[in-house]
Amino acid sequence: MTSTRPFIPAGTPLPGLYIVATPIGNLGDITLRAIAVLQGATLVACEDTRVTGKLLKHLGIKARLQRLDDHASPEVRARIIDAARQAPVALVSDAGTPLISDPGYRLVREARAAGVTVTSIPGPCAAVSALAMAGLPSDRFLFAGFLPVKDKARTETLEALAPVAATLVFYEAAPRLERSLRAIAELWPTREVAVARELTKLHEECRTGTAASLEEHYAAHPPKGEIVLLIGPPGADEAPVQDADALLREALAEGGPGKAAGIVAKATGIDRAKLYARALELKGA
Structure with missing residues (x-):
């Protein structure tokens, strides 16, 4: 007989560093395994203690928090690694999977070099969620983080990625979306583009079209919230x-x-x- 009861890991996690993905909007997306690790962690390293504190309160979990952002000193990382040698330590970001355009790379690299066990607890990731729902080719994709803020640097970044035969995935801030779409339209007027925003939240949307048509839409309807910007791969007739x-x-x-x-x-x-x-x-x- 097959059990239909959900699997909930029992007992305290072993010592080590646990990379824990957290919801990007809908709190119902937290996994049972993530909850178990957060419950058992003696320390939670986080991007912003206020944001993580609210999540832990929602889950009914009390934990010691340590801020870990891109400006964290080597001494802070060393203390977190020392703690992970003795007991389970969780690493979270404000939302989604840590290290994906979020802090944590240096900590993970140094923990591995120090011989500390590093475990990934998978879960929400805005880039992957957007790719899954956009309808653009998903057999090959390149995640390139945030586009540069300045126009010249943005254009140069896009030009460098022009020959990549894969869907390009970026994170973007709402106030910069129109400028990014304009740059894409100038470079690749015929490529299919998708804008996914407010993923998993009440006003979630994923809109597709040419960059010019999307720029026109968002000029009339200024966007809000977190945005994932996707660009389809080059067509056969597109000159590199x-x-x-x-x-x-x-x-x-x-x-x-x-x-x-x-x-x-x-x-x-x-x-x-x-x-x-x-x-x-x-x-x-």
Whole structure:
């Protein structure tokens, strides 16, 4: 006879560092194993003690909290690792899976180097949740964290990722979404893009279309909340940025930026205005 009762781990976890994923919105997404580890942990290292304190209170768990953000000193990490040698220590972020654009990388690396057992307690992750619901190719994807804030750096980052034959996944802040969509539209006007926001929450949405159409929508409906931005892989007819640069350099040897942009636009189908701006950059380099 098969039991239908849920599995709840019994007993106190063994000493070590436990990377615990926590809800990204809906508190019902906490796993039974995560609860068991948090109950048994003698110390919880967290991004913000106020945020984690609210979650633990909701779960009815009392635990000693230690702030661990990107500015934590080596001494703080050393104390956490020493504690993990003796007893179970949990690492959480404000939401989702620690280390995925959240603090914890240095702590995990140093704990492993020190011979401390490191265990991952899987659970919610905004990037994976968005990829699963967006309808973009998911057999290959690249998670690239947050896009740069400044326009030039953002464009350069996107250009560097142009030839990647996979869905690109980014985190983005609501006030910067329109600028990011505009940059994507200028580079890849035909690629399919998805904006997933407020995942697992009451106003969850996942909207798809070209970057230009999504920019127009969010200009009229300013977004709120946490956002995952996804860009489909390049189509078979999309000329890689590197090829366009090479063609522009060839054309610039024979004429000015305007003429070069026209020649390459005709050969590749890339927007002439974009090529002209790039030709000016290459000529001035």
